[in-house]
Amino acid sequence: MNFGVIITALLVLLLLGYFIGRKRSVTLSKERSQKLHSLPQYYGYLIAFWSSVPALFILLFWAALESSFITSAIVTQLPMHLQQLSVDEIGLFINEIINLSNSALIVEDEVKRQAVSRYNELIEFSASIKSAVVFILAFVSMFVALSFIKPEMKARNLVERLIRWAMIGCASIAVLTTIGIIFSVIFESIIFFKTVNVFDFLFGTHWSPQEAIREDQIGGSGSFGALPLFVGTLLISFIALVIAVPLGLMSAIYLSEYSSPGFRSFAKPVLEMLAGIPTVVYGFFAALTVAPFIRDLGESLNLSLSSESALAAGIVMGVMIIPFVSSLSDDVISAVPQSMCDGSYAMGATKSETIKQVIIPAALPGIVSGVLLAASRAIGETMIVVMAAGLSANLTFNPLEAVTTVTVQMVTLLTGDQEFDSAKTLAAFALGLGLFLTTLVLNIISLYVVRKYREQYE
Known part of the structure; x- marks a missing residue:
């Protein structure tokens, strides 16, 4: 019996335990003419819990250890020259045995054929024992729990x-x-x-993670200066926030304060649909529409521009994160107490003055949280940068040049068959750590702003 069938049976047993426990509590209450301490369904919940959860834990524990025990049993019966192989070679051998057991191929090697046969026998034996243990435990737990049900039991x-x-x-x-x-x-x-030295990684200006396999190999410098990647990430994220924050915030103010209920019910869902569009679609839009438009515009101004630029990626990324700013800002602006607005109107303030001097400061913690959430989303974006900004690790603050970001290089470093003990692959983890620290700083700033203004307006 496979894992899915056992889970389904336990779910059925859970429902059965609920109805049995509920009915048992009502029956005991009538027989003893004693009022139940809790509602009948709470007794059902208890029986359902004991009839399924302990067995489920045993099932998960068994599934976690089953593979290692079977592997050990197979290895102990292998010939001595195979048992003396390294851990990696034994792992490859076991994987081959598992693949052969799942296929219909005829195994000619005697050792492998015996190992496959032994593996199949152990799998069948483990499945039968596992099913028996799980169901016996489930039924025993159910009947033991039923014996403890009493009207005075505090089931709730x-x-x-x-x-x-x-x-x-x-x-x-x-x-x-x-x-x-x-x-x-x-x-x-x-x-x-x-x-790689930490300072060389953080402040180095040359990023070339290709390592030479031989000393005479060309093109394998192995330079890991990540400063161009972080600068490119911040540059594109800054452009995106310049686009998203004003548009998103103004949209939120209009929808919450100026628009009619009918228009709001239509415009808000349409605006939030931008967040549901796959990022690869935004990447195509940036590569096929925005980037050529910027290049043609630059040529009309006698500027030599690349077909890939940080500006194109930043603009499209800004459009993508507008819903993060708009939706959250709209929610927090709508949550500002009406009494604060009424007090402002009573003092003679206009609607625009009330928005600038009362609503925005009161809603500022939520607005900052939305902006920083959008910033984190922009920092972690990959597909738009790959398709619109390119893979060139250039240290530049010019938005018209091609740049790359940390996430793009992480994907590049971990693409394909890689050895996880090489500096090239491990560089992806160092980049991830830098990205984590960056978002951590943003979250700390967000918490500081939220606490400061929350204390001021509460």
């Missing part, structure tokens, strides 16, 4: 406690996942910085 308190622990577990998973990502990037970056 227990259910709420379980829900609280479930929420804590979900929050912990999110936090631990974030911590795991951070530490994995940091550890790989430390390995990279053992090869």
Whole structure:
């Protein structure tokens, strides 16, 4: 019985446990003429939990350890000369055995044929034992839990406690996942910085991550100066914010303060549709429409412009992130208490003065959060930069020249078959660490602004 079938059976058992527990509580209440402490459904929730969750944990634990145990069992029965192979070579051999077991090919090698046969036997044995253990545990847990049901049992308190622990577990998973990502990037970056000096990486002006395989090889300098990448990232993000912040903020002010309800109900969803367009479509638009237009405009002004430029990528990226600024700003502006506006009107202020002096300052924390969210989105964008700005790591502040960004180079470094112990591949983790620190600084600034103005207007 495969994993999906077992999960489906446990879900059915969960529903069965709910109805059995609910019915059991009502029956006991009538037999003993005793009022239930909680509503019947809480007793059903308890039985449903005990009839499925413990078995589900055993199933997940089994699935996590099954592969390693089967691999160990196969390796111990291999001939001695194969057992003395390195860990990587044994891993490749096991992968070949797994592929052969999933195919209909005839295996001629005797050792591999025996290993495939042994692998299939272990898989079948593990599946049968796993199914038996899971279902026996599920039924035993259900009947044991049913024996504890009593009318005076505080089922609601227990259910709420379980829900609280479930929420804590979900929050912990999110936090631990974030911590795991951070530490994995940091550890790989430390390995990279053992090869490349930190200051050379941060302040170097030449980016050429191609390493020479031989000493006489041409074109493999292995220079890892990331300053052009960070400058290109900030340049394109700045252009995007120059486009998105005024348009998004003005759109939000108009929709929340000036537009009619009918127009708002139509314009707001249409504006938010920009966020749902795939970034590759924006990339095509930038490469086929915006970039040629900028080039032709430059030629009409006797300027020699490249077909790829930071300006084209920044403009299109700014259009893409307008909904992030507009939607969040509209929500926070609409949430400003009407009493503050009425007080401004009572003092003789006009609508525009009320917007400038009351609404915008009161909504500033939310507006700043929306702008920084849009900035983070622009910093992490890849496809638009690839198609409109190019891959040239140029250290320039001229928006009319071709540049590249950190995320584009990360994708380039990790594309194809790579060795994760080379400086070229590890450079992607160092770039990711720099990008993480950049967004962390933006979040710190956002928290500072939010706390400052929230204390002022609360």
